[in-house]
Amino acid sequence: MLAITLFLLLTAPASAINLEEGVTIPIIAAYSTMEGESGVLINATVIVTEGNGHVFVDTQPYTQVDLQGSARMATLVASDITGIDPTRHDFYFIIEVTSPIISGPSAGAALTVAAIADIENWQLNDGVVITGMINPDGSIGPVGGLPYKLDAAAQHGTSLFIVPEGQVNVVITENTIVRKGDIVAVEEKTIEVDLVERGQEHNVEVVEAITIKDAVEHFTGHEIHRSEPPIGVWSAEYLDVLRPLGRNVLDEANQLYLVAVNETTQFSSTLEMQKVLLDRGQEQYDEQQYYAATNTGLLVLNNLKFILWWEEYSNTKDQDEYLDHLYQTVSLEVNQSRQEVERFKEEGVKDVDGVGAAEIRVVMAEQLLEDARSTETETDYVKTLALASMRAETVQWWLSLVNTDHTTDEGMLKDRAGWYVGTASSVVTYARTIISESDSLHGFSRLLDEADVSLDRAVIEYERGYYSGAIYDSLLAYVQASTAISLMGYSDVGTKIQRSADAARVSIEESRNAGIEPVLAVSAYEYADLLETPSQQIVEYNYARVLAKTTLQLTTASNVSHSVVSATPVPLKTVCTTQIPTPTPTPTPTPTPQVPAEDGLDVPGFPILSGILAVFAIAVLLRR
Numbered sequence: 001m002l003a004i005t006l007f008l009l010l011t012a013p014a015s016a017i018n019l020e021e022g023v024t025i026p027i028i029a030a031y032s033t034m035e036g037e038s039g040v041l042i043n044a045t046v047i048v049t050e051g052n053g054h055v056f057v058d059t060q061p062y063t064q065v066d067l068q069g070s071a072r073m074a075t076l077v078a079s080d081i082t083g084i085d086p087t088r089h090d091f092y093f094i095i096e097v098t099s100p101i102i103s104g105p106s107a108g109a110a111l112t113v114a115a116i117a118d119i120e121n122w123q124l125n126d127g128v129v130i131t132g133m134i135n136p137d138g139s140i141g142p143v144g145g146l147p148y149k150l151d152a153a154a155q156h157g158t159s160l161f162i163v164p165e166g167q168v169n170v171v172i173t174e175n176t177i178v179r180k181g182d183i184v185a186v187e188e189k190t191i192e193v194d195l196v197e198r199g200q201e202h203n204v205e206v207v208e209a210i211t212i213k214d215a216v217e218h219f220t221g222h223e224i225h226r227s228e229p230p231i232g233v234w235s236a237e238y239l240d241v242l243r244p245l246g247r248n249v250l251d252e253a254n255q256l257y258l259v260a261v262n263e264t265t266q267f268s269s270t271l272e273m274q275k276v277l278l279d280r281g282q283e284q285y286d287e288q289q290y291y292a293a294t295n296t297g298l299l300v301l302n303n304l305k306f307i308l309w310w311e312e313y314s315n316t317k318d319q320d321e322y323l324d325h326l327y328q329t330v331s332l333e334v335n336q337s338r339q340e341v342e343r344f345k346e347e348g349v350k351d352v353d354g355v356g357a358a359e360i361r362v363v364m365a366e367q368l369l370e371d372a373r374s375t376e377t378e379t380d381y382v383k384t385l386a387l388a389s390m391r392a393e394t395v396q397w398w399l400s401l402v403n404t405d406h407t408t409d410e411g412m413l414k415d416r417a418g419w420y421v422g423t424a425s426s427v428v429t430y431a432r433t434i435i436s437e438s439d440s441l442h443g444f445s446r447l448l449d450e451a452d453v454s455l456d457r458a459v460i461e462y463e464r465g466y467y468s469g470a471i472y473d474s475l476l477a478y479v480q481a482s483t484a485i486s487l488m489g490y491s492d493v494g495t496k497i498q499r500s501a502d503a504a505r506v507s508i509e510e511s512r513n514a515g516i517e518p519v520l521a522v523s524a525y526e527y528a529d530l531l532e533t534p535s536q537q538i539v540e541y542n543y544a545r546v547l548a549k550t551t552l553q554l555t556t557a558s559n560v561s562h563s564v565v566s567a568t569p570v571p572l573k574t575v576c577t578t579q580i581p582t583p584t585p586t587p588t589p590t591p592t593p594q595v596p597a598e599d600g601l602d603v604p605g606f607p608i609l610s611g612i613l614a615v616f617a618i619a620v621l622l623r624r
Helices: 065-082 108-120 146-155 195-201 212-220 236-263 268-286 290-315 319-344 352-373 378-400 410-437 441-464 467-486 493-513 519-530 534-557 611-615 618-623
Strands: 023-033 036-050 055-059 089-095 128-130 160-164 169-180 183-194 205-209
Touching (some): 023 128, 055 065, 065 410, 160 195, 183 195, 195 205, 205 212, 290 519, 319 378, 352 441
16 A cells, blocks of 8 residues: 655755744643543644645644644645645644643644635634534534633633534533542543533633634634535536436346346346336436436346346356356456556546546456455355446446546646545544544444545555546545544534535536536436435535546646537447357356446335345445
8 A cells, every 4th residue: 555644844944834924823622630621722833835735744742643634634624615726735734732632633623724714814813712623524523622622712811712513512521539548539420511601601702613614704704605506416418428328228228127037037026126126217217317217227237137147057057167257258348348448548538537437447347356256155256247247347338428528647647646545545544543532433434444445446546557546536535534524423414414415516516617517426416316324425425526626626737728528428238148158169248238437326215136136235336
């Protein structure tokens, strides 16, 4: 794996920064003593300069990794809000730590405010203090020790104390030391604290801030522009791309369904389910839900491919030879998909979206092919090969959806990919650290595990030269890990979903206003609309947001003029079935129609598989 370093700034070149040009902000922290918790106020200076995407943190003594992670997150959010390119700027965080007690993510909001103020050249108001974790979507997350932080802030002349949303009333545990002779005991007592009332006792106003934009307004008096999200996310161009694909996939699925009905003797109940799904897919198509229709058709195609292959396997005399031939055939398909990507890139990387999606799916297909070797049953073996084959087929489809003649410089892509992989690694580590410290690891372990998978794949892609794919998989890992962070202690998940969806639509609209149709971002958004798991919805909406922003940055950063052109999906292959293998000729597995990158969705409310197909985690496996 790439070496990821969060630089520790002990000395900086004199020409690099001017300390007087930075913004200094108070940071409030809480720490535990034998007598209980206490607060301490320290200062942090943040300086943003033109540079190469480095983050420097100078503390003495050394602080824990979660404070350094907060600095990294602050750079991302500040860059997002101000519109600067983080890969073209360096961020310096000089923190005056009086003792190695400063840990936890509570400095994140303050560091972000200071970074934004320095970028915008705004002055901070005196007497304002904020505590709170910074989330990647710009929201301010909950933290602990608020009563003690308030007390410490009041002692230093604070007039306005800003806390995260929903934390003006908190429950704390107070420890009382009781001595009885030689025995010393600690008694715990749980109490509820109204911070507004406690603040009034200190002549300090206590207010909540939902987002970092709210906090910046309190600190500077400047209002950050808030774009109104458009009502919808689908454009005529996007629908024009998806319409023929949806039609072709459903047609191919219906054809293969008839083949399966006529040629299989097993899975009668499962085949009935496929007909229900096909009818549902047609309804989606008629309602202009072309993406949903495409994915419904894909789900049926994958299920039918498995059924047909398993039927052939069951009826052949030499089953071992059949499986060997099946593996070799799928391996050939995967190799061909890899070659298609290389041929497509010979004249340069046109449409980072399409190339990135194709590169990711090549690696996914290779991983599934390798996974097939370690399966324990023949059922899983055939199932995994079917998935690998489907992934390989999606490569050509994505390459066919190139909707621009803009060429992106590969050297720039390589530099960006390295930065994104490094940043994602830092965020994933940060997420695991603070979530484990909060004893919330069990509840978010799935998101963090998925982030690890995405990051590992991004590293593979980077090392192979699949820089577009490495960028987008790094973004996915970043979103998965940061979503876990943002959900810590957050109970109003419905509001979080809505805010994530709104932010995604704003970013997609910004990309379109620049003349770019962000197909990958819109696909992620539409995929989120179809999901039922709240955390996964938030992941996909956030992914759509960062995809749209990144596609816009990559397109404009290469300084090459571009124009959007219409895209035409390639014709889907004719469906056929394999022959029972004999020594010669080598059998050919069922060719499967090409499908979109956001493939394999669950259809809400529909039971998909039963019996032997219960082993399919089809939606997750095909989507990621």
